[in-house]
Amino acid sequence: MNPYNYLYVSGLLFTIGAVGVVVRRNAIVVFMCVELMLNAANLTLVTFSRINGTLDGQVVAFFTMVVAACEVVVGLAIIVTIYRSRRSASIDDASLLKR
Amino acid sequence: MTTSTSLVYLIALPLLGATVLLLAGRRSDKWGHLLATALSASSFGVGLYQLSQMLARPTEERAVTQKLFSWINVGTFNVDAGLLLDQLSICFVLLITGVGTLIHIYSISYMSHDENRRRFFAYLNLFIAAMLLLVLGDSYLNLYVGWEGVGLASYLLIGFWNQKPAYATASKKAFVMNRVGDMGLSFAIMIAFATLGTVSFSGVEEASHTASKAALTAIGIMLLVAATGKSAQFPLQAWLGDAMAGPTPVSALIHAATMVTAGVYLIVRSNFIFDAAPTAQLLVVIVGAITLTFGALVGTAKDDIKKALAASTMSQIGYMILGAGLGPAGYAFAIMHLLTHGFFKAGMFLGAGSVMHGMNDQVDMRRYGALRKFMPITFATFGLGYLAIIGVPPFAGFYSKDAIIETAFNAGGVKGILLGSTALLGAAITAFYMTRVMVLTFTSKQRWEDNQHPHESPLLMWAPMAILAVGSVTTGFLFTRGDALVHWLSPVVGEHAEGENLLLQPIVVSGLALLAVAIGVAIAIMKYQLSEVDAIAPHDVSVFTRIARKDLLQDSFNEAVFMRPGQALTSLLVKGDQNVVDGAVRGIGRTALGAGSVLRKTQTGFARSYAALILIGAIVLIAGIWVVTQ
Numbered sequence: 001m002n003p004y005n006y007l008y009v010s011g012l013l014f015t016i017g018a019v020g021v022v023v024r025r026n027a028i029v030v031f032m033c034v035e036l037m038l039n040a041a042n043l044t045l046v047t048f049s050r051i052n053g054t055l056d057g058q059v060v061a062f063f064t065m066v067v068a069a070c071e072v073v074v075g076l077a078i079i080v081t082i083y084r085s086r087r088s089a090s091i092d093d094a095s096l097l098k099r
Numbered sequence: 100m101t102t103s104t105s106l107v108y109l110i111a112l113p114l115l116g117a118t119v120l121l122l123a124g125r126r127s128d129k130w131g132h133l134l135a136t137a138l139s140a141s142s143f144g145v146g147l148y149q150l151s152q153m154l155a156r157p158t159e160e161r162a163v164t165q166k167l168f169s170w171i172n173v174g175t176f177n178v179d180a181g182l183l184l185d186q187l188s189i190c191f192v193l194l195i196t197g198v199g200t201l202i203h204i205y206s207i208s209y210m211s212h213d214e215n216r217r218r219f220f221a222y223l224n225l226f227i228a229a230m231l232l233l234v235l236g237d238s239y240l241n242l243y244v245g246w247e248g249v250g251l252a253s254y255l256l257i258g259f260w261n262q263k264p265a266y267a268t269a270s271k272k273a274f275v276m277n278r279v280g281d282m283g284l285s286f287a288i289m290i291a292f293a294t295l296g297t298v299s300f301s302g303v304e305e306a307s308h309t310a311s312k313a314a315l316t317a318i319g320i321m322l323l324v325a326a327t328g329k330s331a332q333f334p335l336q337a338w339l340g341d342a343m344a345g346p347t348p349v350s351a352l353i354h355a356a357t358m359v360t361a362g363v364y365l366i367v368r369s370n371f372i373f374d375a376a377p378t379a380q381l382l383v384v385i386v387g388a389i390t391l392t393f394g395a396l397v398g399t400a401k402d403d404i405k406k407a408l409a410a411s412t413m414s415q416i417g418y419m420i421l422g423a424g425l426g427p428a429g430y431a432f433a434i435m436h437l438l439t440h441g442f443f444k445a446g447m448f449l450g451a452g453s454v455m456h457g458m459n460d461q462v463d464m465r466r467y468g469a470l471r472k473f474m475p476i477t478f479a480t481f482g483l484g485y486l487a488i489i490g491v492p493p494f495a496g497f498y499s500k501d502a503i504i505e506t507a508f509n510a511g512g513v514k515g516i517l518l519g520s521t522a523l524l525g526a527a528i529t530a531f532y533m534t535r536v537m538v539l540t541f542t543s544k545q546r547w548e549d550n551q552h553p554h555e556s557p558l559l560m561w562a563p564m565a566i567l568a569v570g571s572v573t574t575g576f577l578f579t580r581g582d583a584l585v586h587w588l589s590p591v592v593g594e595h596a597e598g599e600n601l602l603l604q605p606i607v608v609s610g611l612a613l614l615a616v617a618i619g620v621a622i623a624i625m626k627y628q629l630s631e632v633d634a635i636a637p638h639d640v641s642v643f644t645r646i647a648r649k650d651l652l653q654d655s656f657n658e659a660v661f662m663r664p665g666q667a668l669t670s671l672l673v674k675g676d677q678n679v680v681d682g683a684v685r686g687i688g689r690t691a692l693g694a695g696s697v698l699r700k701t702q703t704g705f706a707r708s709y710a711a712l713i714l715i716g717a718i719v720l721i722a723g724i725w726v727v728t729q
Contacts, residue, residue: 022711030707095704 006047014040027079027089034075038068101156105145106165106182106235109192112142114228120221131217132210135224136203142227143196150189158590161186164237171240178298183237187591190434190584191234191357191364194441198356199227201563205449206348208559209456219259219346226252230357234364238299239288242365246284246329249358250277256353257345269341276338280328284365287321290314304371312376319372319379323386326362330416333389337653339413340397343405347452350405355412355448356441363416363437366423367430370592374426383424384510388521391417393651395528399535400647402636403462404451407536408444410650411488414525415440421522422503425510430592431585432502438584439495439574443487446567450481453556453564454540458547464539465634468546473553476561478541480568485537487571489530489616492609495575500526502579505608519603523615530619538627546634 013036020033042061049057083089116138120131127134153161162185170180184192203223210216229248236242254277258270291298294314295306307315326332331339342354353359366373366383373380394414401407415436422433455462457474471478487494490501504526508519547553555561578584603611636648646652701712 018714022707022714025707091706094706 003047003051006043006050010040010043010047013037013043025090025092027082027091027094030091031072031075031079035068035072038064101160101163103149103152103163103165103184106149106163106184107167108145109142109149109196109235110182110228110231112138112145113224113231116224117221117228120217120224125217128217132203132207132220135220136200136207138224139196139200139203139227142231143193143200146189146192146196149184150193153184153186153189161590175296176292178238178240180241181237181299182235182241183300184235185591186587187364187367187434188234190438190588192231194438195227195230195234195357198441198445198567199223199230199352201566202348202352202445202449205351205452205560205563206346208557209348209452210346213346215259219256222252222255222259223348223352226256226353226358230361233361237301239284239291239303240298242368243281243284243288246325246361247281249353249361250274250281250329253277253342253353253358256349257342259346259349260344263344266344269338269344273338273342276335277328280325280335280362283321283324283328287318287325290318290321294318300368303369307371307375310375315372315376316378319369319376320382322365322369322372323379323383326365326383326420327386328362329365330359330362330420331390331413332362332386332416332420333393336390336393336413337650337657339409340401340406340650343403343409347405347448347455350409351445351448351452354409356445359412359416360419360437360441363419363423363433366420367434367592370427370430373424374593380424380426381514384421384507384514384518385424387417387419387421387424388518389417390414391421391525392521392528393417395525395532396647397650398532399528400644401532402465404454404464404467404536404540405448405462407464407532408448408451411529411533412440412444414529415444415488418500418503418522418525421507421518425503425506425518427593428509429503429506431588432499432506434588434592435575435578435584436496436499436503438578439487439499439571442567442570442574443484443495446564446571447481447484447488449560449564449567450477450484453477453560454481454553456556456560457553458551461547461551464536465632465636466547467540468543468632469541470553471541474541474555476555477564480561480564481541482537483568484571485533487575489533489620490526490612491616492613493572493576495571495573497609498575498579501605501609501612504612505603505605508603508608519608523611526612527615527619530616531623534620534623535627538623539632543628543632546632 017033017037045057045061116135165182167180171178233245254274261267327335398410419433422429487496490497504522507522
């Protein structure tokens with residue numbers, strides 16, 4: 001199978017993720033879209049690893065997964081805290097910094 | 100050259116007094132004046148000791164030097180802080196410390212009611228120290244330190260009663276006008292260093308034989324500017340009249356006997372420069388001739404006794420500058436007139452102070468009159484000074500002033516006739532205005548109110564006046580006995596050159612001078628003794644009197660030519676500063692603020708718009724890289 005098809009899938013995933021981050025208001029969904037983009041990147045790394053026949057890309061993909069796991073912990077904690085304090089998970093409600 | 104280790108005590112003693120009195124503050128109020136007087140007197144003692152040492156040595160070894168420390172030592176520029184006591188400076192040392200001590204003694208009583216008397220004595224001691232440094236410095240740079248020191252002391256003492264705004268202004272005026280002259284001296288020093296490579300008197304004298312005439316002329320003119328500032332000569336004369344705001348002993352010591360004669364000292368000390376630069380020398384005599392007439396004319400119109408005496412000082416220093424400008428023939432006579440003037444003018448100022456003391460600080464001579472009966476000693480001492488200044492033989496002024504007039508007449512050609520006639524005219528006017536002072540104060544009818552109680556001053560005040568009066572009588576005779584002073588000074592100022600064919604014989608000049616004096620005295624007596632004098636200065640006077648009362652418009656001239664354009668320039672600079680410099684600074688601030696308020700709008704606080712911006716940025720970046728690498 002043509003390995004480039006994986007790249008197309010990865011590009012598609014990344015675009016869906018990016019659009020989701022920009023257009024969705026729910027913090028959980030935005031968060032999921034961020035994860036989608038990370039996974040798109042992981043897929044790219046693995047694909048190129050396969051194309052080039054080296055293991056570098058796959059090693060980096062493991063790093064990404066670890067970092068993403070940490071990020072999930074911190075991010076979810078923030079979202080829960082925000083929800084507790086303002087009874088809303090809308091990302092637009094948390095815009096206090098502009099003032 | 101003989102060296103000595105005791106010269107420094109001349110300066111150190113009064114300087115110690117000033118330091119102690121200023122640092123000890125009010126704690127020394129009780130004994131400060133005594134300490135200051137004692138230190139001034141001991142400095143005089145050191146001066147006398149030095150004179151005795153000097154007399155014991157042969158003529159060519161009389162000058163002594165003392166190197167204190169190496170002051171500036173940069174490359175080829177070496178200046179030692181050194182002192183030089185020669186036949187010229189010893190005259191000044193004895194005048195400064197002698198007259199200075201007498202005036203200290205006088206001030207003990209004169210200032211006894213002033214709660215700041217201790218501070219006054221500290222300043223007096225500071226002045227003595229600075230003035231001694233001025234005359235003892237062995238280079239122009241050392242002289243300059245003393246020159247600035249006396250300027251400072253003069254400023255502090257003129258403004259001693261600075262609680263009165265007019266007095267504070269007077270001290271500032273004196274200080275600022277002196278700065279103009281001081282600038283001349285600093286220029287002279289700089290030119291001397293740039294062209295001759297040295298600033299010591301001996302070095303400059305040596306270099307002056309080979310130096311270019313242009314450089315020497317430039318130095319000479321700058322020295323003359325310095326002298327006009329310090330000695331209140333035309334065109335920097337306007338400060339001296341206002342300087343009378345200071346206490347009278349200050350007027351006597353600083354603004355009559357010593358500091359204002361520093362310009363004469365400077366010119367006589369720099370004789371080698373002026374002898375080699377005839378243009379500068381010609382300017383010196385012109386300045387002297389103008390000032391001696393100028394001061395005399397101002398003196399005729401002043402009703403304030405101190406201001407009349409100040410105008411007279413200006414005029415008499417004009418004589419000295421004239422004498423100093425006449426070259427080797429006149430240097431010694433300039434110094435002689437300086438010394439005799441130091442005695443009689445200081446004595447007269449102290450007399451004026453004594454009159455003010457007895458008249459509740461009244462200074463208007465139109466409110467005096469008939470004081471002879473009430474102040475016999477003041478009358479006698481002032482009278483002797485008066486006879487000396489108008490030049491009646493055998494009083495001191497006759498010898499010294501006559502010598503200058505005679506030298507002026509014999510300066511040769513049209514110049515000699517012009518200078519001689521000016522000096523003669525000045526003598527007549529001097530006789531007129533001094534007789535006016537004398538008559539208005541002592542002998543005319545009483546014009547003061549009955550609630551005044553004029554009385555003679557205490558012993559501490561009249562004793563110095565009496566000693567100075569003795570000096571006014573005898574010094575002229577002593578100095579001219581066998582040409583004593585001329586021979587004494589000749590190692591410093593060069594051999595006295597007597598002209599071969601004299602225009603006028605000395606006896607003729609003396610006759611003419613006495614005639615001029617007689618005319619002046621006669622007019623003054625007719626006008627003030629034999630006719631009624633108004634107690635209030637009349638207003639319906641001729642335009643000449645009006646101009647003379649305004650000091651021949653010197654202040655109006657300065658205001659129109661220097662002050663107003665200066666103010667205009669300042670306000671222009673202020674405007675430029677506010678609009679250009681401040682404008683640029685404010686503009687930068689405003690630009691930053693404006694840019695900030697525009698850019699602020701992009702910060703919406705919505706995380707999604709930031710994410711969109713990051714996304715767009717990333718796309719643009721990648722697109723850019725793609726375009727570039729294609």
